[in-house]
Amino acid sequence: MKPHPHTLLATTGASPQVITETLYAIHHSNAQWPDALFLITTSFGKRKAVQGLLEEGHLQRLCTQLQRPLPAFDASHILVAPGADGQPVEDARSVADHEALANFIMTVVRDRTQASQGSLHASLAGGRKTMTFYIGYAMSLFGRAQDSLSHVLVSEGYENIPGFWFPTTDAPHRHITSRDTTLDASLAQVTLAPIPFVRHRHDLPQVLLQTGTAVNFAQLVQLINLGENPAALRLEVDLPAACIRLSTVDSDLHLVFAPKLLEMAFFTLMARCTVGGESDLTRPLKGNPEIGLSASLLQELLPLCGLACKDRLSDNLAALEDWNVTQGQLKDSTLEALRNGISDTWFDQRKNQLLTLFLQQLPASLARWVQPATIWDEDGQRLGREAIDKTPKKGGYGLHLEPHQIRIVDMPQR
Structure with missing residues (x-):
C-alpha cells in the first residue's frame, strides 16, 4: 500500500457528486486538502464514479476552479466491496452482503490508519445508510488523534441533482435543469460538517491493528x-x-x-x-x-x-x-x-x-x-x-x- 500524507476516504453510491461537494467544502473550510482520494462503493457505484469523476472530468474541473492540486486518484482507488460470495457486489441487499461490507470497510479503515504518520479524513456523505454507519464506526474504532470524520451539507434543492457537482459560474455547468426548474449552481451552499467521534483504538486487540488479516466486525x-x-x-x-x-x-x-x-x-x-x-x-x-x-x-x-x-x-x-x-x-x-x-x-x-x-x-x-x-x-x-x-x-x-x-x-x- 503506497502511503499518502493526507487521505480522503468516502463511501459512495449512485451519486459520486458527494466527492466533489466534499472537496469543495474542505477547500472553503480551510481543512487539510487531501493528497489522495479513495472510495468504497459497489460495482454500480464504481461505474458511476469513473464516469462522473474521471471520464466527464468533474474532479479535474473542481481542482482547476479551486486552484488546488489534483489528489492522486484513478480507477484503482475505487474499492469495490465484496459480497458474501467474495465477488464484487453490485448492490448489497442481503444480510450476508452487509456483513461482508462491514468487514471490508473496517479492514480498509484499519489499513489506512496503521501508520503513525499521515492523516485520514473519512466522509460519510454518500452510499447506503449502513455504509455510512460502518465507516463512522470504523473511525471510532481505529481512528488516531490526527484523523477526522465529516459530513457535507448541501443547500435545499441541490441535493441528489445529477447535474450539480459543486457551486460554479462556469458554463455549461452553472444552469441546471431539474424537475422542470432551472437552478443556478453558483447560488448553492456547500458546507463541511465535522463530526466529533470517540476513539477506542487503545482498547482494541493488538492483532486487529496489524495489516494482513481481515477485520471480523461482528466478532x-x-x-x-x-x-x-x-x-x-x-x-x-x-x-x-x-x-x-x-x-x-x-x-x-x-x-x-x-x-x-x-x-x-x-x-x-x-x-x-x-x-x-x-x-x-x-x-x-x-x-x-x-x-x-x-x-x-x-x-x-x-x-x-x-x-x-x-x-x-x-x-x-x-x-x-x-x-x-x-x-x-x-x-x-x-x-x-x-x-x-x-x-x-x-x-x-x-x-x-x-x-x-x-x-x-x-x-x-x-x-x-x-x-x-x-x-x-x-x-x-x-x-x-x-x-x-x-x-x-x-x-x-x-x-x-x-x-x-x-x-x-x-x-x-x-
Missing part, C-alpha cells in the same frame, strides 16, 4: 460487549494441551491462548486459587522473595514439563534442573528465582507477559477479566466486580471471573 463487537458482560464468559485451563481457552455460554466464541511454560504455570496457579477460594496468594514485597510461592509454582510447572511432583522443594528443583539440561526451555535466571524465591519483579513479569498475550486477541476491556489481579482484600474478602478498575495494591491474587466460570483440566494420573 469484534461481540468481544467489546463481553467486556461489559463477563458473566457470559467461560474459561478453561487445559493442562494436557498447555493452553487457555476462552468461550461464551452459548459457545459462539472460542479463542485459544498458548502461553509459554512459566506463564502457563503462573496462570494455572491463579486459576486454582480463584476456584478454591484461596486468598493467600499475594505479590511478594520488594526485597523479600518468597520461597513458598516458588514451591507452589513448581507444583504447576513440573507436570507441564512431564515431571512428577515430590514433597520436597529441593527434589522438585533438582528434577527441573535435570530436565532443563536436555530441554533448555528455562533460563538460568528462572531457575535461580525458583531456587531463591519469587521476587516482586519476577511476579510482575509473568503478569505482564500474560496481559500481552491476552491483548493480542482481546480488547483491553475484556482482557482485564482474565488477567491475574488482586481479587481479595487484605482481610480475605472477595472484591466485587465493580472494583475491577480500582483494585487495591495489597491483597490476594486470582482471576476476576467467578469460580463456576473456570474449569481446570488436569494432567492424567501417571
Whole structure:
C-alpha cells in the first residue's frame, strides 16, 4: 500500500457528486486538502464514479476552479466491496452482503490508519445508510488523534441533482435543469460538517491493528460487549494441551491462548486459587522473595514439563534442573528465582507477559477479566466486580471471573 500524507476516504453510491461537494467544502473550510482520494462503493457505484469523476472530468474541473492540486486518484482507488460470495457486489441487499461490507470497510479503515504518520479524513456523505454507519464506526474504532470524520451539507434543492457537482459560474455547468426548474449552481451552499467521534483504538486487540488479516466486525463487537458482560464468559485451563481457552455460554466464541511454560504455570496457579477460594496468594514485597510461592509454582510447572511432583522443594528443583539440561526451555535466571524465591519483579513479569498475550486477541476491556489481579482484600474478602478498575495494591491474587466460570483440566494420573 503506497502511503499518502493526507487521505480522503468516502463511501459512495449512485451519486459520486458527494466527492466533489466534499472537496469543495474542505477547500472553503480551510481543512487539510487531501493528497489522495479513495472510495468504497459497489460495482454500480464504481461505474458511476469513473464516469462522473474521471471520464466527464468533474474532479479535474473542481481542482482547476479551486486552484488546488489534483489528489492522486484513478480507477484503482475505487474499492469495490465484496459480497458474501467474495465477488464484487453490485448492490448489497442481503444480510450476508452487509456483513461482508462491514468487514471490508473496517479492514480498509484499519489499513489506512496503521501508520503513525499521515492523516485520514473519512466522509460519510454518500452510499447506503449502513455504509455510512460502518465507516463512522470504523473511525471510532481505529481512528488516531490526527484523523477526522465529516459530513457535507448541501443547500435545499441541490441535493441528489445529477447535474450539480459543486457551486460554479462556469458554463455549461452553472444552469441546471431539474424537475422542470432551472437552478443556478453558483447560488448553492456547500458546507463541511465535522463530526466529533470517540476513539477506542487503545482498547482494541493488538492483532486487529496489524495489516494482513481481515477485520471480523461482528466478532469484534461481540468481544467489546463481553467486556461489559463477563458473566457470559467461560474459561478453561487445559493442562494436557498447555493452553487457555476462552468461550461464551452459548459457545459462539472460542479463542485459544498458548502461553509459554512459566506463564502457563503462573496462570494455572491463579486459576486454582480463584476456584478454591484461596486468598493467600499475594505479590511478594520488594526485597523479600518468597520461597513458598516458588514451591507452589513448581507444583504447576513440573507436570507441564512431564515431571512428577515430590514433597520436597529441593527434589522438585533438582528434577527441573535435570530436565532443563536436555530441554533448555528455562533460563538460568528462572531457575535461580525458583531456587531463591519469587521476587516482586519476577511476579510482575509473568503478569505482564500474560496481559500481552491476552491483548493480542482481546480488547483491553475484556482482557482485564482474565488477567491475574488482586481479587481479595487484605482481610480475605472477595472484591466485587465493580472494583475491577480500582483494585487495591495489597491483597490476594486470582482471576476476576467467578469460580463456576473456570474449569481446570488436569494432567492424567501417571
